[in-house]
Amino acid sequence: MILRHMLNQSTDLNRLFHALADPARRAMVERLSRGPAPVSELARPLPMSLPAAMQHLDVLEAAGLVRSEKVGRVRTCAIEPQALSQAERWINARRTEWEHRLDRLGEYLKTLESEGDGDGSDE
Amino acid sequence: MILRHMLNQSTDLNRLFHALADPARRAMVERLSRGPAPVSELARPLPMSLPAAMQHLDVLEAAGLVRSEKVGRVRTCAIEPQALSQAERWINARRTEWEHRLDRLGEYLKTLESEGDGDGSDE
């Protein structure tokens, strides 16, 4: 099952980053980071109809960023913290990769320097 | 100018997250995290035509994730580390928000407990 998890990770990240690529959806996530809220409260500040806001909410739920539960006639939405951390991990992995690379490059340049090779060009 | 920067930040994040929402583009970023590469090398592993890959590259450049320079007939691409950190900051800001909120919630629940109120129900 961990194998399946890895295979689907790409799709997960697609949905995740896609969900975050819209300002209305990010606004919803920002609001929910401060606590749960019903659909109408998420929709109110947005410059669009209620159904449009609902569709954004669907995208957030499909991405696993938001979970919601309906009690009576009001659906209360809450953020799903671990979803964002997957995106964070991907970004961090990239950063450590290029940082290591730059470290190695720095070492290499230092080596050249101490060998007295006079080509000091960079880039 | 810092004001203008803040106003455009939303658009920046749109482009940034949108760029990351595609597996072909993430593959390019992953490759470039390990060092610069020409266009053809970025395109080779992808299941699509070269012009298609070029279009993905354009998206990455427009998002500020990649910078490229053409010398002779080969365009060499490199990652732009600070672009990703902007996305990272947004995610981090959300996490600290909800962590603080959960901390406050924990404090509140502890208060209730020490007041001897017997409703121990959770979610």
Place this chain on the structure above:
DNA sequence: CCGATGGTTAGGCAATAGCTTTAGTATCAA
């Protein structure tokens, strides 16, 4: 029961995304 409230479904429409093929333009190597 009745109206108002909160949400949902459905259908349609314009714009964008992602890809293709075709046809270029420079460069480099011989």
Place this chain on the structure above:
DNA sequence: TTGATACTAAAGCTATTGCCTAACCATCGG
């Protein structure tokens, strides 16, 4: 100069996105 290499530009096609309006359904408060 000629052919291969590396990229670029343009046009077109399909699917998806993001939005709308117009219904509809299910509570809840009298």
